[in-house]
Amino acid sequence: xxxxxxxxxxxxxxxxxxxxxxxxxxxVVGVDSLETRQSIWNHRHxxxxxxxxxxxxxxxxxxxxxxxxxxDEAAAAHYESTLLRPTGELPCGQKATxxxxxxxxxxxxxxxxxxxxxxxxxxxxYQKTMLESGAGPFYSVVxx
Numbered sequence: 549x550x551x552x553x554x555x556x557x558x559x560x561x562x563x564x565x566x567x568x569x570x571x572x573x574x575x576v577v578g579v580d581s582l583e584t585r586q587s588i589w590n591h592r593h594x595x596x597x598x599x600x601x602x603x604x605x606x607x608x609x610x611x612x613x614x615x616x617x618x619x620d621e622a623a624a625a626h627y628e629s630t631l632l633r634p635t636g637e638l639p640c641g642q643k644a645t646x647x648x649x650x651x652x653x654x655x656x657x658x659x660x661x662x663x664x665x666x667x668x669x670x671x672x673x674y675q676k677t678m679l680e681s682g683a684g685p686f687y688s689v690v691x692x
Contacts, residue, residue: 568594574663576656577603586631600663603627604652610676611648613655615669626671626690651675 558572575598577588585603592601601616614630616623655673662669672690 572596572598574598574600574602574660577601578652582631589627589631600660600669601627602656602659604656606648606652609648610674611651611655612675613652613659613673615659615663615671615673617663617669623669623671630672648675648677 572595575588575592575595577585579585579588589601592598597618599618601618603614605612605614612630614627616627655675659669659673668691670689670691672688674688674690
């Protein structure tokens, strides 16, 4: 249960180039390149004493969010396996669909609330709206 306290949010609006960052509780990764994700993950020890690592990914009609608590080896292994998956190039208009960004924001927010309340976190949340098939949305949660 959240019981008062203060929080501060610092955004870094520049390209990450493996520079060390001050101590932080939560790292939120929202980049457009698997190589950059790999670089940030590989340099996570430079972020001080972090507690929660979140990565939001978007592609046309699907959204994925990954969560790793510092020290959770199963979550780390699951996340690392996603950094090895091949990704396909999407046409320009399909790289980011506006309403999918809002899904990502909601998923990230729900993970932060779970973390703040010391609740278990899923390792992955996935939403596909299935625009082409007309089959309706698909949602899954992975606890590796």
